[in-house]
Amino acid sequence: MTISLENVLPIPLxxxxxxxxxxxxxxxxxxxxxxxxxxxxxxxTGKTTFIHIxxxxxxxYKGKVLADGNAVVDFSSQELSTLRQQALSIVFQDMKLFPQxxxxxxxxxxxxxxxxxxxxxxxxxxxxxxxxxxxILNQKAGICSYGEQQRIAIIRALVQPFNWLLLDEPFSxxxxxxxxxxxxxxxxECTKRSAGFILLDLEDDTYFSYxxxxxx
Amino acid sequence: MLNExxxxxxxxxSGRFRFYFSLAGMSVAVxxxxxxxxxxxxxxxxxxxxxxxxxxxNFLVVSKNMQSGNTNLTEQDIAELRKQSFIQAVGLLTxxxxxxxxxxxxxxxxxxxxxxxxxxxxxFLDVNNExxxxxxxxxxxxIIIPNSFLDMYNFGFxxxxxxxxxxxxxxxxxxIQLNFTGGLKKENYPARIIGFSxxxxxxxxxxxxxxWANQRFxxxxxxxxxxxxxxxxxxxxxxxxxLKQHDLTTDTDRTRFSKYRQxxxxxxxxxxxxxxxxxxxxxxxFTLFIQLTIASCREEIVLLVTLGAAPxxxxxxxxxxxxxxxICIVLVALMILSAGQFFLSKRLVEQSMFIxxxxxxxxxxxxxxxxxxxxxxxYSSIKKAxxxx
Numbered sequence: 001m002t003i004s005l006e007n008v009l010p011i012p013l014x015x016x017x018x019x020x021x022x023x024x025x026x027x028x029x030x031x032x033x034x035x036x037x038x039x040x041x042x043x044x045t046g047k048t049t050f051i052h053i054x055x056x057x058x059x060x061y062k063g064k065v066l067a068d069g070n071a072v073v074d075f076s077s078q079e080l081s082t083l084r085q086q087a088l089s090i091v092f093q094d095m096k097l098f099p100q101x102x103x104x105x106x107x108x109x110x111x112x113x114x115x116x117x118x119x120x121x122x123x124x125x126x127x128x129x130x131x132x133x134x135x136i137l138n139q140k141a142g143i144c145s146y147g148e149q150q151r152i153a154i155i156r157a158l159v160q161p162f163n164w165l166l167l168d169e170p171f172s173x174x175x176x177x178x179x180x181x182x183x184x185x186x187x188x189e190c191t192k193r194s195a196g197f198i199l200l201d202l203e204d205d206t207y208f209s210y211x212x213x214x215x216x
Numbered sequence: 217m218l219n220e221x222x223x224x225x226x227x228x229x230s231g232r233f234r235f236y237f238s239l240a241g242m243s244v245a246v247x248x249x250x251x252x253x254x255x256x257x258x259x260x261x262x263x264x265x266x267x268x269x270x271x272x273x274n275f276l277v278v279s280k281n282m283q284s285g286n287t288n289l290t291e292q293d294i295a296e297l298r299k300q301s302f303i304q305a306v307g308l309l310t311x312x313x314x315x316x317x318x319x320x321x322x323x324x325x326x327x328x329x330x331x332x333x334x335x336x337x338x339x340f341l342d343v344n345n346e347x348x349x350x351x352x353x354x355x356x357x358x359i360i361i362p363n364s365f366l367d368m369y370n371f372g373f374x375x376x377x378x379x380x381x382x383x384x385x386x387x388x389x390x391x392i393q394l395n396f397t398g399g400l401k402k403e404n405y406p407a408r409i410i411g412f413s414x415x416x417x418x419x420x421x422x423x424x425x426x427x428w429a430n431q432r433f434x435x436x437x438x439x440x441x442x443x444x445x446x447x448x449x450x451x452x453x454x455x456x457x458x459l460k461q462h463d464l465t466t467d468t469d470r471t472r473f474s475k476y477r478q479x480x481x482x483x484x485x486x487x488x489x490x491x492x493x494x495x496x497x498x499x500x501x502f503t504l505f506i507q508l509t510i511a512s513c514r515e516e517i518v519l520l521v522t523l524g525a526a527p528x529x530x531x532x533x534x535x536x537x538x539x540x541x542x543i544c545i546v547l548v549a550l551m552i553l554s555a556g557q558f559f560l561s562k563r564l565v566e567q568s569m570f571i572x573x574x575x576x577x578x579x580x581x582x583x584x585x586x587x588x589x590x591x592x593x594x595y596s597s598i599k600k601a602x603x604x605x
Contacts, residue, residue, distance in 0.1 A: 008448065024434070057522065071586040075520075077526070077527050078526055078527070078528065081521070081524050081525060081526035081527070081529075082526070083524075084522075084523065084524030085526075094520060096522065096523075098225060098516065098519065100224065100225070101224060101225070105221055108217065108221060109218075109221050109520075109523065110523060110524075112218045112221070113218065113523065113525055113529075114219045114524075114526055160524075
């Protein structure tokens with residue numbers, strides 16, 4: 001799936017002078033299938049806004065976001081849910097876990113939402129093992145630390161089918177070692193699906209061999 | 217798997233009491249509505265089913281007013297009666313054209329009386345009895361007498377004459393001899409009382425016997441003086457006016473049957489209306505409960521949709537959550553009514569009234585319609601509640 005942006009500009013940011021220096025806002029950009037993209041975004045430049053626009057959580061912007069040439073705004077709720085179940089996975093900055101479900105149930109939910117599951121149940125244990133959170137799998141997500149929650153959110157995003165992965169500061173609560181393990185898991189899952197990802201972060205990093213690096 | 221997770225996320229709203237209350241209301245409402253249908257069907261079957269001995273269908277014996285002199289009904293009178301839309305059927309009462317007397321052949325029960333006989337087509341009779349037939353090979357002539365005759369005998373005649381009082385069963389066991397006198401002929405025949413009628417106050421013999429006996433003993437042609445009519449509504453002003461205009465008269469007491477009908481209609485209507493209103497209120501409470509549940513899980517639902525849950529998936533889940541209880545309600549209502557119908561039919565048989573032991577097809581059909589209606593209300597209120605994000 002190709003994601004194209006045609007002069008996208010969020011209305012709340014329209015008057016900010018920083019917008020004119022952006023390589024994203026108000027530009028024509030195409031993200032091709034399987035591309036690994038890093039977008040560096042200092043605070044206040046609209047990082048989360050950008051992710052939410054791509055994921056179609058907000059519509060207060062000018063311009064157009066196209067998925068394979070189709071404007072995302074025209075998607076019906078059914079088409080949108082298919083897109084999110086099959087093609088577009090996400091790790092939110094604020095994780096967005098269900099606090100009343102256990103870590104495992106949070107991950108399960110994304111695994112079983114699509115009508116045909118991508119992975120079996122055992123893969124949850126494997127991924128948890130790789131990220132070192134096996135011991136909290138049966139713990140309610142609400143009482144997990146931020147670092148643990150972030151890793152749950154990453155695994156949750158990886159158990160479903162996708163060709164694009166959106167990552168909003170995915171390692172902000174992880175130490176270097178855990179971040180590296182998570183990055184490795186993300187790399188292998190994206191390679192396996194020949195999927196692309198868009199990672200937004202405040203600083204430069206060396207976790208991935210990016211195909212393209214942009215400035216928001 | 218998905219359903220189990222959704223069950224944990226979308227908890228039924230806290231107002232359990234409200235939920236049970238609406239279910240109770242719904243149950244009563246469904247029972248009332250189905251009861252109305254079943255009562256109507258039962259009543260119709262009592263009204264039109266020929267197997268009901270003491271049916272409350274409306275049969276009236278009509279004759280000319282005595283003041284008018286000639287009490288014979290002409291062919292034209294009868295043809296006109298048949299033409300009226302409020303009269304379903306007309307039957308002639310054939311009188312005997314010869315002298316009749318009856319006597320008991322038993323020494324224990326000496327009785328002799330002069331008598332008259334009439335015959336009426338079988339379809340107008342309220343007595344079902346296999347002995348009600350006559351041909352050359354039958355061993356006795358069956359007779360039907362009015363219930364009122366038996367009362368008159370037991371409570372008037374027997375007491376003053378010192379003869380024994382008789383039950384219906386006893387009276388049907390007494391062998392009777394009928395003596396016929398016509399012209400120069402004198403003959404006697406064995407006879408027996410086989411039934412009691414509320415409908416025609418006359419001593420009746422089978423039409424076939426009457427036709428034969430009139431030829432054998434009678435002289436000249438006989439004119440009908442009374443007819444029996446079947447009408448849906450003896451209290452209808454149309455019928456009353458018609459009878460008045462044509463100088464005809466009838467047993468006015470029979471109009472009491474129309475009072476039964478009014479009572480049944482009132483009960484059926486009350487059941488309908490109260491059932492309908494309760495159903496509406498119960499639906500409203502139930503709908504509110506659905507909306508309350510969805511509203512109280514608003515955050516979870518929004519996040520589920522964010523993660524990619526399709527509105528259809530959530531709808532299906534919620535429908536599965538709420539609809540089955542409706543099916544249970546309708547099934548329980550049907551079961552209660554089935555039991556009621558069964559016992560009612562048993563009770564009524566004792567009073568010679570016959571209704572089906574099982575629920576009517578109409579009741580089942582209305583139950584299905586209610587289920588469809590409930591599904592539609594469930595579906596649309598879930599859809600609406602999910603849409604208003």
